Amino acid sequence: MQGILTPIIFLTFAVSWWVMQSPERKEKWLLRPYMVIHHGEWYRILSHALIHADMTHLLLNLFVLWQFGGTVERTVQNNQFQGVLSIPSDWIFPVIYFGGVLAASIPSLLKHQNNPGYASLGASGAVSAVLMAFILLYPTNKLLLFFVIPMPAFVAGILFFAYERYMNKKGGTGIAHDAHLYGALWGAGCVLLLDSSTLSRLISACQILF
Numbered sequence: 188m189q190g191i192l193t194p195i196i197f198l199t200f201a202v203s204w205w206v207m208q209s210p211e212r213k214e215k216w217l218l219r220p221y222m223v224i225h226h227g228e229w230y231r232i233l234s235h236a237l238i239h240a241d242m243t244h245l246l247l248n249l250f251v252l253w254q255f256g257g258t259v260e261r262t263v264q265n266n267q268f269q270g271v272l273s274i275p276s277d278w279i280f281p282v283i284y285f286g287g288v289l290a291a292s293i294p295s296l297l298k299h300q301n302n303p304g305y306a307s308l309g310a311s312g313a314v315s316a317v318l319m320a321f322i323l324l325y326p327t328n329k330l331l332l333f334f335v336i337p338m339p340a341f342v343a344g345i346l347f348f349a350y351e352r353y354m355n356k357k358g359g360t361g362i363a364h365d366a367h368l369y370g371a372l373w374g375a376g377c378v379l380l381l382d383s384s385t386l387s388r389l390i391s392a393c394q395i396l397f
Contacts, residue, residue: 190260190261190264190280191260191280191281191284192252192253192256192257192260192280195252195256195284196249196252196253196256198237199236199237199239199245199248199249199310200245200249202216202237202238203237203238203239203245204245206237206238207238207239207241207242213238213308215234216231216234216235216237216238216308217231217234217235217238217306217307217308218231218232218234218235218292218295218306218307218308219231219303219305219306220295220296220298220299220300220302220305221299221300221301221302221303221305222303223296223300224296224300224301225300232288232289232292232296233285233288235292235307235308235309236288236291236309236310236312236313237310238308238309239308239309239310240308240309244309248309248310248311248314251314251317251318252310252313252314252317255317255318255321256280256284256317258321258324258325259280259283259317259320259321259324260280262324263276263279263280263283263381264276264277264279264280266382268381268382268383269382269383269384270379270380270381270382270383270385271380271381271383272380272381273381274381279377279381282377283316283317283320283373283374283377284313284316284317285313286316286373286377287312287313287314287315287316287317287370287373287374288310288312288313288370289373290312290316290369290370290372290373291311291312291313291315291316291363291366291367291369291370291373292312292366293369294363294365294366294368294369295307295363295365295366298365307363307366309363311363311366311367311370312363312366312367312369312370313370314370315347315366315367315368315370315371315374316370316371316373316374316377317374318347318371318374319344319347319370319371319372319374319375319378320374320375320377320378321340322340322341322343322344322375323341323344323374323375323378323379323382323385323388323389324378324382324385324388325340326339326340326341326344326388326389326392327339327340327341327391327392327395328340330343339392339395341389341392341393344375347371348368348371351364351367351368351371352364352368355368
């Protein structure tokens with residue numbers, strides 16, 4: 188299998204732009220848990236990750252995906268990991284990304300299945316999965332928090348979880364922070380189960396910092 192990151196980026200951009208031209212189109216692609224559970228519209232679990240609220244939302248997600256996704260995809264394709272799970276190398280990135288889409292949908296499906304008015308959209312859960320996979324694969328790499336503050340990747344990962352958990356508890360932001368959390372947990376879980384050296388990498392990263 189050839190790399191799928193570039194097709195994902197182009198497809199997401201094209202579909203998002205197309206849907207932005209018509210509220211009626213967007214409505215059909217949204218994740219509406221009520222419609223999924225009570226009307227069997229299961230396609231919405233995947234389709235909502237292809238559409239975005241506006242161009243800023245879209246470009247931010249695609250930028251993060253492009254920045255970290257290429258490294259993750261090349262790494263998992265070029266390494267023979269030894270872990271609890273064994274997946275062909277060409278399938279690891281699709282499992283991380285599309286599994287992130289599914290995992291990020293879980294909290295909405297559970298909490299809002301009887302709420303006809305609730306809807307969500309965007310690839311943030313899948314992007315969070317890819318970002319967290321990068322952090323666990325390269326915990327000592329420098330990341331720029333808010334594109335300004337440099338710090339080791341694993342520290343940024345800790346802050347990510349702390350921030351998303353806090354904002355999820357706070358509520359009222361109009362952002363599905365629980366989707367970000369579930370997506371990130373999926374990405375982290377994939378790397379932990381596929382690569383038995385992950386924990387030792389994290390321990391070494393902590394020792395370097397402290």
